[in-house]
Amino acid sequence: MSVRPRVGLFVTCLVDLVRPQIGFAAVKLLVDAGCEVSVPASQTCCGQPAWNAGKDADAAAIARQVIDAFEGFDYVVVPSGSCGGMLRRHYPECLKNDPTYAARARAMAAKTFELMSFLVRVRGVTKVDAKFDGRVAYHDSCSSLREMGVRAEPRQLLASVAGLTITELGEPEICCGFGGLFSVKYPEISEQMADGKIADTLSTGADVLTGPDFGCLLHLAGRMKRQGIAVKVRHAAEILAGTSDGPALGEGTG
């Protein structure tokens, strides 16, 4: 038997704060795929809010901190295309003039993956052992789609879940309007874009909306909660790991 690859799980700040079960789902999927999973304690956030705002020095400081904690692993896996894209695409750019970190940023970027694409491309996973009854719409996040090139892998894995039917959105390439701080700085445009994505979801007849990025899902679930729309929102890792028995995102208990 081959040596188990050592995977550093970058859990992301939003999952850490709001929905740890996504992190545990990611761990289960990675362990099932034969990986040895570690969660470095010094991780906070990937620094994307600073980088996108143009606060380059803060972004670089956070990037160095993440590299220090993660560069020793065989792979860095992130249950998000957005934070994954920050590590893979933007750290090398952010640190390109840093004499000690530029090469290390590039080296770590090369072994950083979004969770589902890692399972399929690197670990050769073709199906998961999970059951989920429902019609599920899959929202490609823009960064998963365009920065990480993830399109087929999540669909392949979701299609293997017993009882699950994927309903394709009419316009999967259009942004949902989250965009990190954009959602706070330009709430009205963000609202309009969310409502477009929600209308698309409803028109598919889906009862569940899922995706690879928790930021988009938090935004869409929050908007649907405000509007009283009953579509349940869950991260794709929860569904694939079969750990989606608790309340959906934003779902009440009373």
Place this chain on the structure above:
Amino acid sequence: MNLDPRNFPQNVHTALGDTRLKSALARLKTHFSVSRKKSIARFGDFETLRETGRAIRDHAIEHLDTLLETFEKNVTARCGHVHWARTPAEACEIILTILREAGAKTVTKGKTMVSEEIDLNTYLEEAGIAPVETDLGEYIIQLRGEPPSHIIAPAFHLHKDQVAETFRKAHTTLDPDRALTERSALVGEARTMLRARFAAADAGITGANFLSAADGAAVIVTNEGNGDLTRLLPKTHIVLTGIEKVVANMDEVAVLLRLLTRSATGQDITSYVSVMTGPRAADETDGPQNFHVVLVDHGRSDLIGTEAQDILRCIRCSACMNHCPIYMAVGGHAYGATYPGPLGAALNPGLIGMALAHHHPNASTFCGRCEEVCPVKIPLPKIMRHWRAQEYAKGLAPKMPVFALALWAFAAKRPTLYKFGARIGARVLKFMAGRRGAVRALPLKNGWFAVRDFPAPQGQTFQEMWRRR
């Protein structure tokens, strides 16, 4: 209408409440986007063409000085004149001088965005010269006193019935009971009204899609033929464009034309491609007697050597705005600038400064669709981020978000403090959400909570649950 770019959020509010605008903008998805996709599929290896186009434009920007000098030399050799304008004011003065020397009273105009950029029409009107826009869309918005809302479809924000209403108000010599419901009736009426203007014009002004240095030629694409009537009938023809439009030769122009029309309207080629090589020669039967080219810098040369340089590759196809979710939601007028959408977000700070253009590069989710469809692969989100970084470095960014981000960054760089804060945050937010499962509002009812709830955290952070497992 003269919207201020600094009022972008208010302009957005107005635009989002405009249901007619919303239905007009919905056509973006069914018009440009679909026809672009089809024409690219027909073409085949568009990706290689994009790479070639990118290289041509990069080469042109890298050698802008020598190409422009070659262009000037070749225009002059054919008895044309090249004028250099550093600023919009200089460009307007140069054009007025040419028109005064030609004794011009009325001027027909083909579509030129640089004319909008330098606000030429206002300047000419104040000088007693009547500019007549001859592109159908430009003609409509000129009658309405509006700026264009889109760089290739200036009246995209309007419906047919709004155009009919505009024509009834403007064309008072025509039968008030005429039928104006069909598109063809509107086009026919505009054509009739413009025909006399073409014949009467003392001078014609067009833009240029490309300049060929080797030929001293300017090239324009049109679908209405108005460009040819504008440039050929009057005695004096002025080409007004930006310095970055030059490329080495017509072979390069041919590559860029293939990219341009497919990316813009999804046409394999436009109805007309006009190559303008100077005044009428002795052995020619038509063409203008005087030929002038006014080349405008307006901040463009300052972008060379910066991270924003790549925006100078732009060939003004509009694919970026046609696929931009922000543009699709708010339309072009909300930007309050000549260039809306991702193009404007990357270019406007260079033209009008970040103090005016602050919102343009900031109002983006960085979804990346603009870069994906750009025929010359301009990294538009990267350039927008560059402007944000510039703004932050110069201390021009708005104070509140800067303070909040600084606080967050302070914690994010200190894992122990951060994790402590996250543990408190998870608990407080869960408590606030209660059995509802989501927080409805914090005391400050703006930002996130203006339009959505915040789904309740599970109550403990992943990190603490992981350590305790």
